[in-house]
Ligand code: AMP
């Protein structure tokens with residue numbers, strides 16, 4: 094079946110075709126590690142994880158590279174303002190290197206909690222400074238750079254088609270860029286490739302270069318790393334929609350100016366998480382929720398958030414509220430109960446997969462990762478007349494894409510049948526919000542020597 098993906102370059106859905114048959118080079122812009130990721134950032138990483146899993150489900154081998162931005166990202170995306178890392182270091186009384194380490198670990202722990210598969214290659218910007226310098230040298234040789242008092246800049250007027258990703262007209266892009274003024278720039282959209290350390294100041298992170306001591310601009314790292322690790326397999330490059338106008342536009346300009354070749358065939362962007370009322374979630378807005386604050390501390394399993402994101406297509410803004418998390422929590426618990434009820438003792442052979450339902454699911458995910466439709470396909474399966482064995486085997490296969498750990502739910506067959514009957518009855522009662530019945534059944538189960546706990550992952554029944 095064809096896999097169709099939306100490409101921000103062409104602004105249309107098209108059949109995905111990799112550069113090399115059977116393999117996909119995937120680059121996802123990673124976190125700037127000066128603070129915790131917020132759940133908006135994490136929405137984008139979940140979308141990228143679904144993309145990767147869907148590619149794998151379609152039989153592709155995926156080579157996935159993710160960068161860690163540990164230098165060069167200033168508070169203004171257009172090379173103005175403070176260095177985010179040094180700002181984080183000041184805030185916390187630690188070095189920029191310590192801050193980078195700490196928040197990199199925090200990010201890795203977040204994505205593990207969310208069952209986001211780690212990339213094949215993690216790469217820190219500070220580990221590829223030589224590659225970035227080499228790329229800037231090439232741009233200099235190709236006559237795309239100029240020097241100002243604070244750095245080496247890319248001259249965007251020398252690159253044809255600068256707006257091919259943003260689809261904006263150049264004037265409005267220039268106008269937007271004018272907000273962050275730097276009088277020495279030839280064009281408002283020009284961007285720094287290398288910034289000099291300020292006179293008389295020793296930065297915590299700085300390197301020698303042919304142009305003077307300093308540090309790389311933010312965009313150059315992603316160009317250098319994708320070319321270094323993916324070679325010619327420049328298939329799909331992802332990030333959030335905020336990256337379209339500046340970061341990814343600049344990556345394309347500098348990469349193509351250096352190589353003369355197309356830089357990535359497909360660009361995919363995840364829409365924002367907004368909070369009720371329409372404001373985007375952003376660290377700069379001071380309204381950001383982390384996985385820890387929003388979910389873990391409240392006793393809600395992080396996979397509830399993963400499940401919550403499946404309710405909205407990745408190209409549509411997702412509204413976050415306590416109610417939407419509560420609804421997702423109930424939804425996931427319901428799904429887990431449904432799966433528990435069909436879980437069978439023996440593992441089933443391949444041919445038990447329900448082909449018709451698999452097609453329905455694949456059609457949904459292959460239609461530009463339509464997860465709301467995929468979740469409907471999951472319910473179609475569970476409510477169908479297929480046997481429990483067939484349903485269970487099929488849903489575990491779907492879970493290769495969903496990543497909801499549906500194979501790791503506690504198996505009810507360990508319980509004596511009289512206890513199991515009461516457990517089933519209580520699950521039903523809870524699904525129907527019959528709380529009195531639920532309490533009564535809990536007491537009956539406990540009288541038979543079992544403890545009942547309602548946890549974020551669902552009901553747990555343990556022998557006393
Ligand atoms: P950053 O760490 O700021 O570089 O952002 C990491 C990723 O999160 C990038 O792909 C951003 O485009 C994305 N992002 C930032 N804010 C949001 C948001 N509110 N909702 C979804 N994605 C976001």
Ligand code: ZN
Nearest residue numbers: 122123315340
């Ligand atoms: Zn990037």
